[in-house]
Amino acid sequence: MARRRGGRVPTLGRGEGGDDRPKGRSRRRLLPFNPWHLALAPMAVLFALPLVWLGLSSFMSNAEINRFPPALFPSSPHLDGYTYVLRNAEFPVWFGNSCLVAGATVLSNLVLCSLAAYGFARMRFRGAGVVFGLLMATLVVPFQLTMIPTFLLMRQLGLTDSLPALIVPNLVSAFGVFLLRQFFLALPPEFEDAARIDGCTRLGVLIRIVLPLARPALATLAVLTFLTTWNDLTWPLIVISTEHNYTLQLGLTTFTGQHRSQWSAVMAGNVLTTLPVLVAFLVGQRNFVASLTSSGLKG
Incomplete structure (x- = not known):
């Protein structure tokens, strides 16, 4: 083979026959799907x-x-179980209470967690690391240690045995702040700098630039908050005593008694209670991977 100028011989690719693809990819798969x-x-x-x-x-x-x-x-x-649930109980009222509590909690977490997370991610102020560390420390505190002080606080505010008592303690979550902060840190700041040069305020940058880019993280936070609030039983059991203010999880406990239980009604009620959870998961499942993967890129 003739040599080129410089004394080098042209070589083929890394694989045989000039194929740059890895040998594992060039092999024909025995299965039409992933072996996992x-x-x-x-x-x-x-x-x-x-x-x-x-x-x-x-x-x-x-x-x-x-x-x-x-x-x-x-x-x-x-359909005796479904008939009993819908006619002989306050199931529609409980369903509406759960929707109201879950919807208000999700909306407040999206707004307040976004504001706090953007402040920790982009704004520099004295003691930011200490404040954020203390906020993250609350994640390791179990709910059993805080439920009694929270109940006393709700009683001092006059909110016991009401739906606001289920919403106010969950207006914002430390996990939501952490999740959105990590996602905001992974976003390139060039777009925000360009908007600031054009005269946009901090709040305007957050609403017009950052939040549209953070839709996967917001959807993930919304789904996780909805699932946690919808399935909560312990806190409503403590703070709610009137049957008209029951949520679904608390109302389902009335179908089981010490001497007799309506198991068909329990099963039917659980099916109706699970349907919104399945819908929320199916709607937001595509955003989980994109959010949780990019939220841990920067510390």
Whole structure:
């Protein structure tokens, strides 16, 4: 082979035949899908079985649910459980209370956590690291240590046995501030600097530039806050005593008693309670990976 000027011989690519692709990619896969699916698919089916049985048992009678060995499929499907839930109980009122509490909590967390997170991410002030460290330290404090002081505070404010008592303690969360701060740190500051040069204020930069770019993080925070508030039972059990102010999780406990339990109604109520959670997860699942991956790029 003739040599070029400089005495170097032209070489082929890294792979054989001049192919730069790694050898692992050039090999033909034996399976049409990722091999990890062989392990993940059975686990997904295993975790979905309780939810499937919950939906099937909601169409059973109390006798079928209490039968041993338990029945997997209803022999004669009926809607007695759903009828009992919707007619003989204040289930629609409880559903509305849960929607109001969850919606107000999600909205307040999106607004307040965004303001606090942007301040910690972009604004420099004395003691910012100490304040942020103290805020993060509250994440390790269990709720069992704060529920009594929080209850006393709600009683001093006159909010006990009311829906505001479920909203006010959850207006902002330390985890939400941390999540949004990490996401804001991963955003390039050039767009914000250009907006500031054009005369935009700090608040205007946050609303017009930062928040539209932080939609994955905001959606993730909204879904996580909704799930936490919707499924909360301990705090409503402490602060709410009137049945008309019950949330769904608290109202479902009235279907079980010491001597007799309406298991068909319990199953039907759990199905109706789980549906909003599934919808929220399906709507926000695409934003989880994008948010949680980019939120840890910078400390």
